[in-house]
Each structure stands twice: as C-alpha cells, then as structure tokens.
Amino acid sequence: MAIIRSNEFISPGICKMTVAFTGAVLPGQFFMLRAWDKDPLLSRPISVHDYEAGKLTFLYQVVGKGTEILSCLKAQSEVILQGPLGNGFPQIVGDLCVVGGGIGIAPLYYFVKDYKKKNPQGNCRVYLGFRDSSYCVESFNAIADEVNLNIGGMITDQLKVASNEVVVTCGPEVMMKSVAKATPAENLVYVSMEARMACGIGACLGCTCATKYGNKKVCKDGPVFLSDEVFYV
Template structure:
C-alpha cells in the first residue's frame, strides 16, 4: 500500500500520479496498480515515469474503468502497488536516441533523466510524436540535449540516427516497427512493448508474445526487448 501525493490531469485523458515509495526502481520497469477491492478484477500495469527521493511517478492514459478509478484518487488516498516488475532498460553508455509516441513517452523520461545522471558527457536526442496534443515535452527538454516534436504527423519521418547511437523506442507498435526499419542494422535498438497483463509476474501467460527465440512473457522477459528479438520477420 502506498500513499498518493498528487494526482492530476496534464492533458485530455492523461494523468500524472505521484506516490510515496522506497526501493530500487529501474527505468523501463512497471508496477501493477489497483485502488479497488473486487471490481475490476485485474490490477492495471503502469510504467514508471519518474522516481526520485522517495517519490514514484506514473504518467498514464485514462482508457477504461480501472484507470478512470485511478484518476479519481486524491492526495492521501491509498493505492496498492505490486512491483517494480519487468527487466527495464539496460545501462546505456554511448550516445542515446529516444523515440516515443503518445503515452509511450511515459517510461522514456525516467530513462533519459537516469542517462543524463550517469553520462554527463553523453549526448541524448529525443523524438516525441503525438496525435493531436503534446504533453510532458518540457520535462524532456530539461533532461535531453535535443528534442524533436511532431503533432499529427509521423515522427519517424524526422528520425535521423547517428553512427553508434543506441536507440530506445516505446509507443504504438506500428511506430516501433517503423523505427526498427529506419534505424541502420549496426545500431542497437531496444523496444518497450505493451500488453494486457493479469498477474504481472509471468504466472498467467496472458501477455505472451512471439519472439525470434519462441514465445516470451512481456511482464517477465520484457517489457524491454532488442529489436531483432521481436521484429524479426
């Protein structure tokens, strides 16, 4: 159980919630959240947007009953957390290029912020694409060297990747597949997948995905995979 510190809409249908939490949290990991007893049946998987000084932040989209109930939580409310879960992003030492689409930007901010902390001399470039309204851009601008923004278009049309850059992407599958095709084969590309999850710990097999090496569980083996593992066809 955690205490909600703040919870507010930052754009239409997009909420940012901060809760009190102490523990080790890696960029790219997620938590299973619930603020109800029996209905809905399942907790909701929400990726970590930021974590610092005992404050854990989630940026999430209100798309159904569960997230709508989360959006109604007020400061000092209780929320049940299970996590952190998943493998998270690897520690990146070279230059970094991040590509996010829509709510897929959520786990990328903590990655960029953590990268800057451990690589003060590295270069971090960010591409953010939105369907109609942008949000969270200012946070990326404070942490990255360069932020490229697209609203209503196709963000990968702008994408230019330098030799040696490590690329990380999260967002709609069609966007991530486009990134996988655009980025040269010699660049390492990590993708963060989304999936419907029931347990979050690999027991129910509800988030199984096909990979080059057979079926894997997004919650346990992911959500972060190498490009060649999941986009191999």
C-alpha cells in the same frame, strides 16, 4: 499500499500520479496498480515515469474502468502497488536516440534522466510524437540535449539515427517497427512492449509474445527487448 501525494490531469485523458515509495526502481520497470476490490478483476500495469528518493511518479492514459478509477483518486488516499516488475532498460554507454509516441513517452523520461546522470558527456537526442496535444515536452527539454516534436504526423518522418547511437523506443507497435526499420542495421534498437497483463509476474501467460527465440512473457522477460528479437518477420 502507498499514499498518493498528487494525482491530476496534465492533458486531456492523461494523468500524472505521484505516490510515496522507497526502494530500488530501474528505468523501464512497471508496477501493477489497483484501488478497488473485485471490479474490475485485474490490476493495471503502469510504467514508471519518474523516481526520486521517496517519490514515485506514474504517467497514464485514462482508457477504461480501471484507469478511470485511478484518475479519480485524491491526494492522501491509498493505492495498492505491486512491483517494481520487469527487466527495465539496459545501461547505455555512448550516444543515445530516444523515440516516444503518445503515452509511450511515459517510461522514457526516467530513462533519459538516469542516462544523463550516469553519462553527463553522452549525447541524448529525443523524438516525441503525439496525435493531438503534446505533454511533458518541457520536462524532456530540461534533461535532453535535443528534443524533436511532431503533432499529428509521423515522428519517424523526422527521424535520423547516427551510426554511433543506441536507439530506445516506446509507443504504438507500428511506430516502433518503423523506428527499427529506419535505423541502420548495425545499431542496437531496444523496444519497450505493451501488453494486457493479469499477474505481472509471468505466472498466467496472459502477456505472452512471439519472439525469434520462442514465446516470452512481456511482464517477466520484458517489457524491454531488442527489436530484432520481437520484430523478426
């Protein structure tokens, strides 16, 4: 159980929740959240948007009953947290290119912030794509070396990956496939996958995805994979 510090809409359909939390949290990990008893049955998997000592932030899209309930919670109310879960992003040495689409930008902020803290001389270029209105762009501007924005189009139309960059992307699967395709074959591309989850710990097999090494569980083996592992066809 965690106490909510703040929970507010920052854009139409997009909420940011901050809760009190202490413990180790890696960029790219997620939590299972719930604030109800039996209906809906399942908790909701939400990635970590930011973390500082004692303060954990989630950025989420209101798309159904569970997230609607979460969006109505007020400061000082309680939310049930299970986590952190998943493997998170790898430690990157060298230059970085980050591509986020829509709510897929959520886990990328903490990742970029952590990267710049550990690699102050490393160059980080960020591409952010949105269907309608943008959000959190100012936050990325404050930590990245370069931020490219696209609203209403395809962010991959602007994408130019240097041969020395590691690419990290999160967003719609079709976008991530386009990012991988637009990246030179010798570059590493990491993708953060989304999936419907029931347990979050790999027990129920509800988030199984096919990889070139056999079926894997997004919640336990991921959510971060190398692109050629999951986009292998």
